[in-house]
């Protein structure tokens with residue numbers, strides 16, 4: 001099972017392969033927005049994946065289109081609801097500036 005490390009809290013927990021980052025973070029009690037409930041429509045679950053990006057599922061068109069319409073996006077950006085865990089550990093950085101979208 002891959003482990004997820006959350007910045008800035010530094011908390012680490014494990015989750016099943018194939019679980020979305022959003023579901024895993026919510027199950028662990030992390031405060032992450034998810035206004036559209038995982039439909040790639042709101043962008044509020046945007047986070048940065050600092051390590052382990054290649055292990056996650058590839059971003060599909062709805063995620064690319066949503067990210068392209070947002071500000072503060074970088075090469076490490078993912079929508080937590082769209083990124084599914086692979087077998088490797090990941091480190092994610094929760095962001096507060098995207099929560100108002």
Ligand code: FES
Nearest residue numbers: 036038040043081
């Ligand atoms: S929860 Fe809305 S885009 Fe992820």
